[in-house]
Structures are given as C-alpha cells and as structure tokens.
Amino acid sequence: MxxxxxxxxxxxxxxxxxxxxNSLTLRKHPSTSREIFMKKMLNFLTLVCILLLSGCGYNTLxxxxxxxxxxxxxxxxxxxxxxxxxxxxxxxxxxFATQEKEVLLGVTAARSRAGSIQATPELINDAEAFAxxxxxxxxxxxxxxxLLAVAENYPxxxxxxxxxxxxxxxxxxxxxxxxxRNRYIQAVQEYNVTVRSFPGNLTAMMFGFQVKPNxxxxxxxxxxxxxxxxxxxxxxxx
Numbered sequence: 001m002x003x004x005x006x007x008x009x010x011x012x013x014x015x016x017x018x019x020x021x022n023s024l025t026l027r028k029h030p031s032t033s034r035e036i037f038m039k040k041m042l043n044f045l046t047l048v049c050i051l052l053l054s055g056c057g058y059n060t061l062x063x064x065x066x067x068x069x070x071x072x073x074x075x076x077x078x079x080x081x082x083x084x085x086x087x088x089x090x091x092x093x094x095x096f097a098t099q100e101k102e103v104l105l106g107v108t109a110a111r112s113r114a115g116s117i118q119a120t121p122e123l124i125n126d127a128e129a130f131a132x133x134x135x136x137x138x139x140x141x142x143x144x145x146x147l148l149a150v151a152e153n154y155p156x157x158x159x160x161x162x163x164x165x166x167x168x169x170x171x172x173x174x175x176x177x178x179x180x181r182n183r184y185i186q187a188v189q190e191y192n193v194t195v196r197s198f199p200g201n202l203t204a205m206m207f208g209f210q211v212k213p214n215x216x217x218x219x220x221x222x223x224x225x226x227x228x229x230x231x232x233x234x235x236x237x238x
C-alpha cells in the first residue's frame with residue numbers, strides 16, 4: 001500500500017502561483033486572455049485534483065527516490081571494494097598456480113570490463129547502461145567463482161595465510177554486496193509501484209519521476225536473505 005502523505009510545500013506553492021497568475025492575467029487583458037485563462041484554470045484544477053487524491057504520492061516518490069540513491073551508492077561502494085581485492089588475489093594464486101594462466105587472465109579481463117563502466121548516480125536512470133553494469137558484474141562473479149574452484153586443487157595455496165585472509169575479506173564483501181543489492185531492489189520495487197499506480201502515476205508524470213531499472217532476481221522470495229559465501233569446500237563454476 002502507498003503511504004498517505006501530506007501535501008508537499010512545492011505543490012501548495014505551485015497552486016498559489018497559479019491563482020495569482022490567473023488573477024493578474026484577467027485584470028491586465030480582460031478581452032484577449034480568456035483562452036489562456038481557461039487553459040490555466042484547467043491546469044489549476046488538475047493540480048487540485050492530484051493534491052486531493054491521497055496526498056498525491058509526491059512525498060513517497062521523493063523519499064523512495066532518495067533511498068534508491070543511497071542504496072545505489074552502497075552497491076557501487078561494495079562492488080568497488082571487491083574489485084580492489086582482486087589484484088592481490090590474482091597475484092597470490094599466481095604464486096602457487098602459474099599454469100592456471102587462462103583462469104587468471106579471465107578474472108583480470110572481467111575486472112577490467114566491469115571497471116570500464118562508470119557507475120555514476122545517473123546510471124540508475126538508464127536501463128541499457130544499468131543492464132551493462134549488471135552483466136559486467138555477473139561476469140566478474142563467474143570469473144571469481146572459477147578461480148576459487150581452481151584454488152581447491154592446490155593445497156599449498158589453500159594453506160597460505162595471505163590467501164586465507166583474502167578469502168575472508170572476499171566472503172565479507174560478497175555478503176555486503178548481497179545486502180546492498182537487496183536494499184536497492186526493495187527500494188526500487190516500492191518506488192516503481194508508486195510511479196505506475198494511480199494517483200502516483202499522475203504526480204510522477206508531472207514532476208518527471210520515471211520507472212527505474214532493477215537487478216534481476218531469479219527468486220524474489222530470497223532477496224531478503226543474503227547468501228553465505230563459503231570457500232572451504234569446492235565451488236562449482238557457473
């Protein structure tokens with residue numbers, strides 16, 4: 001259900017300006033401004049109707065839009081943290097498994113492609129750019145999965161203190177990524193419902209709120225539970 005909101009000051013101010021503008025128009029041009037006046041009155045009545053319909057949803061749209069921006073910033077921050085761990089991870093694995101060149105190059109290339117996409121705040125307003133970002137991050141996740149699966153074949157690597165420390169850091173980062181993504185998903189779901197539903201859709205159209213892209217979720221019932229990343233057992237490459 002959409003939360004009931006009080007009329008936003010921006011809407012009230014706009015209504016007041018419409019009333020004052022209509023009055024001045026009639027006083028200055030009584031014989032030539034009737035058509036303009038009727039158009040303004042129509043706009044005025046439209047604003048009044050929207051204002052009276054369940055608080056028009058403006059506050060809900062504004063607050064959820066801010067939640068989305070904050071959630072997105074955290075998603076980007078955690079993905080960047082993961083990217084920062086990869087060079088040390090690759091170098092550590094390389095020291096024990098130089099023959100796994102193809103896998104190591106795959107991780108490095110995937111990291112480079114993910115890093116080439118500028119994850120700006122505006123990206124969440126561009127469905128195509130958002131899809132490219134998600135695809136690049138998914139590719140990097142797959143490359144890391146294959147690297148960790150290969151690492152299981154090297155006991156000396158698994159016993160390395162540096163490798164174990166990097167595993168622990170990567171595990172924590174993956175879980176934080178999951179939490180950040182889930183918060184973003186939930187915020188966008190609430191926002192998009194308001195944008196698509198009456199009367200919020202009228203308010204969204206008037207103030208330029210548009211549907212935002214979201215992460216693809218295979219099972220939406222699981223988004224509230226962040227997965228636990230385990231590195232102690234063999235990992236199946238996807």
